Amino acid sequence: MDASGAPRTDEMSDEELAAQAAREGSDGVAFTALMDRFRERVWRVCWRLMGTEHDAEDAAQEVFVRLFFERGKFAGRSRYSTWLHGVAIRTCLTLRRSRTRRRRRESPESGGECGLAETHADPQASPSQAVDAAHDAQKVLEQLDEEERALVLMRFAENHDYDELAEMFGTTSGALRMRISRIRERLATKAGRMLGD
Numbered sequence: 001m002d003a004s005g006a007p008r009t010d011e012m013s014d015e016e017l018a019a020q021a022a023r024e025g026s027d028g029v030a031f032t033a034l035m036d037r038f039r040e041r042v043w044r045v046c047w048r049l050m051g052t053e054h055d056a057e058d059a060a061q062e063v064f065v066r067l068f069f070e071r072g073k074f075a076g077r078s079r080y081s082t083w084l085h086g087v088a089i090r091t092c093l094t095l096r097r098s099r100t101r102r103r104r105r106e107s108p109e110s111g112g113e114c115g116l117a118e119t120h121a122d123p124q125a126s127p128s129q130a131v132d133a134a135h136d137a138q139k140v141l142e143q144l145d146e147e148e149r150a151l152v153l154m155r156f157a158e159n160h161d162y163d164e165l166a167e168m169f170g171t172t173s174g175a176l177r178m179r180i181s182r183i184r185e186r187l188a189t190k191a192g193r194m195l196g197d
Contacts, residue, residue: 009029009030009033010033012033014037014081017030017031017033018074018080021071022071022072034080042060042063043057045089045092048157048158049088049096049150055095059095060088063084063092066091067084067087077167082160082164082167085158086167086168086170089168092150093147141153143190151169151180151183152180152183154168
């Protein structure tokens with residue numbers, strides 16, 4: 001508790017801070033506390049989805065701007081962290097799509113995108129095996145569209161469960177289970193074709 005008897009921001013849950021931030025003005029302590037609490041997690045999600053440090057920084061900044069303007073929209077139907085990751089995903093997908101369109105206009109003959117963020121590699125692997133594994137993971141992710149890539153990264157790199165993903169992606173957990181199953185089947189078929197060549 002502070003001197004006035006109100007709870008200190010470090011003693012408040014994410015959801016309590018979000019409710020207080022929704023009532024505050026532009027320089028409120030609750031929103032600042034939320035930013036401090038989630039800065040690294042938001043940056044990590046942006047980095048995984050955007051692929052470069054520079055793009056991740058731009059995306060994270062855009063996420064926090066959106067969070068500020070949408071701070072009254074958190075309805076409490078999920079955990080605040082899940083809602084925030086949904087905002088981060090939608091922001092990154094929008095930025096990636098606009099970046100892809102811009103690059104196509106600037107250089108129509110260049111194909112594909114580079115620079116997806118790291119995946120978890122075997123810590124016991126040699127450096128060359130780790131590089132090969134990261135390259136293979138990047139090639140797999142390049143086979144997916146923007147939303148599928150985000151879904152796979154949030155499920156397997158960020159370890160969100162299907163209920164959290166359903167909140168983030170605005171659908172049901174059952175639909176996402178089926179979608180990930182179809183993605184796996186499609187990728188397995190493509191990998192089989194590549195190995196058969």
